[in-house]
Amino acid sequence: MQLTKEIVxxxxxxxxxxxxxxxxxxxxxxxxxxxxxxxxxxxxIRLKHLKxxxxxxxxxxxxGQVDLSKVDLSESQRGVDEARFYLVSKALSRGMNEEWTVDxxxxxxPEVFERLWRTVDGLCGFTAEAEExxxxxxxxxxxxx
Numbered sequence: 001m002q003l004t005k006e007i008v009x010x011x012x013x014x015x016x017x018x019x020x021x022x023x024x025x026x027x028x029x030x031x032x033x034x035x036x037x038x039x040x041x042x043x044x045i046r047l048k049h050l051k052x053x054x055x056x057x058x059x060x061x062x063x064g065q066v067d068l069s070k071v072d073l074s075e076s077q078r079g080v081d082e083a084r085f086y087l088v089s090k091a092l093s094r095g096m097n098e099e100w101t102v103d104x105x106x107x108x109x110p111e112v113f114e115r116l117w118r119t120v121d122g123l124c125g126f127t128a129e130a131e132e133x134x135x136x137x138x139x140x141x142x143x144x145x
Contacts, residue, residue, distance in 0.1 A: 015095050018119050020112045029116060032094035033123040034087050042083040042126060049079025083126070084117050091120045 006014070012035070017028045034042070085102045092100040105113065121127050 014123070016119055016123070018116050020115070022109050022112050029092060029112075030095035031088075031091040031116060031119055031123075034090050034120065034126075038087060038090045039124060039126070042087050045083040045086055046079045049075050049082065084121075087120050087124065087126060088113065088116050091123070092116070 012033060015030050015032055017030055020027045020029055085105045089100045089102050089105045
């Protein structure tokens with residue numbers, strides 16, 4: 001989603017409609033941007049699932065690259081997925097003015113969830129933030145050598 005002047009100026013009051021034709025003609029969901037608190041909780045969820053094999057930091061990072069054999073990738077992906085479900089539930093709760101739980105969001109059709117996620121991620125930049133953190137981690141490790 002491209003950032004627009006309306007998005008910047010409306011901030012927390014912004015509401016976006018996300019089409020969901022899979023649920024019927026003209027069907028849509030309304031989402032609101034996640035709050036700073038939502039983002040902090042999503043980061044905590046993502047990190048809670050980060051599991052690393054018994055290794056030192058030097059073993060984990062070799063030549064400026066994270067040795068993925070030391071990271072439990074399935075558990076890490078589970079953390080990312082849980083954070084995504086959490087952020088969509090919060091965006092729907094505020095946007096639809098009714099409580100949406102993570103379990104409710106998990107019941108959505110996969111293609112609808114992905115469409116909602118792309119919209120929410122466009123509002124908060126969660127994926128870009130995670131990618132930037134990985135890049136900065138690698139740069140910091142290179143600088144120490």
